[in-house]
Amino acid sequence: MSAKIMRLETMVETLQEDLKNFGKGKKKDASLALPRAPAKFTCKGHKSAITCVAFHPVYSQVVTSSEDCSIMVWDYDEGQQEKKLKGHIDVVQHVTFNQDGKLLASCSADLSIKVWNVEKALCVKTMKGHDHTVSCVEFIASGDRLMSCSRDKSIKLWDVQSGYCLRTIQGHRDWVRQVKITPCSTLFASCSIDHTVRVWDFKKAEEIITFRDHKHVVDAIAFSHERADKVLLKHVHGTNGSKEAEAKTAGSNAKETSSPYTPQFIASASRDKTIKIFHIPSGAMVADINGHENWVRGVLFHPSGKYLLSCADDQTIRVWDLEKRFRCRKILEDAHDPFVTCIDWNMSRPVLASGGVDNIMKIWECS
Known part of the structure; x- marks a missing residue:
């Protein structure tokens, strides 16, 4: 009953705020667009649960991976399947594009990582070296290397062209669920079944800080970006900000920095x-967000920096809402039945994409 009351209160608050900000004669800021129900497209094709969704950085395509061992490429403007990539012989855990979208990387419970030419639907490289399920893979910004993490407790760095493993990084005590790399490739982070989130120096492959605040498996992580930092620094330095906070974000009002941040x-x-937000330089936890009623599977920062999205x-x-004490701004009910496994923002x-245990990928328009 209390959960239902909280949801109704969220709906009322959202409507009141929308009326205040975007009432008669007021133009809505497109940069603050949020997903709205119902979903624009409900895409069926996979025979088992969807494990990951990833938008193409250039074209109107979104890619899904699944427990049915396949990868599918969809046109999100039409909601139609374009291609199917076959090659893995066990659950495909994760997919990701390089920066120009010419290459797609995938990883699987078959212990392999594959690199694909998506246009030709062709696997151009297969990498092997992990001793158990490979759970996540990410390209370095330059595109010439990628990182992977595994149930074998390790993180590996690979050369894309040769397929050789360049480095193996140890530290977690159990299955490493995800690895993420900053755009500037100075830091990477990992999360694990060992309940920790770890941030590492990319060049030295040395652990910088470990966050041990979760009481269960950490399934997903997401680095913030410059706009989100501008909002979140207020929670570290006070609601009105400070000279230090202002110095770190100076000029970002007028123009975002062009160099990697x-x-x-x-x-x-x-x-x-729960969802937690940590300040990396100080090690402080700035947010402990409660509201989901089951395992939280995915998290990402909204491009505006004002919101955080999650699925569960x-x-x-x-x-x-990152500005208003992390309160729940909006809920998409019954997004998937029974579980929402993944989300990605274009x-x-x-446009938002989501995948679920119902074998379905959904496309959500935002306004």
């Missing part, structure tokens, strides 16, 4: 039903 925060999603096994996708256009 080093994020100051990391968000984590856990099976303890409670069938919902939720939007959290950085070219305001």
Whole structure:
């Protein structure tokens, strides 16, 4: 009953705020667009649960991976399947594009990492070296290397062209669920079944800090970006900011920096039903977000920097307001049945994709 009351209160607050900000004669800021129900497209094709969704950085395509061992490429403008990539012989755990979208990397419970030419639907490289399920893979910004993490407790760095493993990084005590790399490639982070989130120096491959605040498996992490940092620094230095906070974000009002930015925060999603946000330089936890009623599976920062999005096994996708004490801004009810496994935001256009245990990928328009 209390959960239902909280959801109704969230709906009322959202409507009141929308009326105040975007009432008669007021133009809505497109940069603040949020996903709205119902979903524009419900895409069926996979025979088992969807494990990951990833938007193409240039074209109107979104890629899904699944427990049915396949990868599918979809046109999100039409909601139609374009291609199917076959090659893995066990669950495909994760997919990711390089910066120009010419290459796609995938990883699997078959212990392999594959690199694909998506246009030709062709596997151009297969990498092997992990001793157990490979759970996540990410390209370095330059595109010539990628990182992977595994149930064998390790993180590996690979050369894309040769397929050789360049480095193996140890530290976690159990299955490493995800690895993420900053755009500037100075830091990377990992999360694990060992309940920790770890941030590492990329060049030295040395651990910088470990966050041990979760009480259960940490399934997903996301680095912040410059706009989000500007909002979150207020929670570190006070609501009105400070000279230090202002110095770190100076000029970002007028113009975003063109060079790659080093994020100051990391968000984590856990099976303890919480989302936490940590300030990397100080090691402080700035947010402990409660609201989901089951395991939280995915988390990402909204491009505006004002919101955080999450998905969970409670069938919902939720939007959290970073400016207003991390309260729940919006809930997409019954997004998937029974569990929402993954979400991704299209950085070219305001569109959200989600995947679920129901074998379905959904496209959500934002406004």
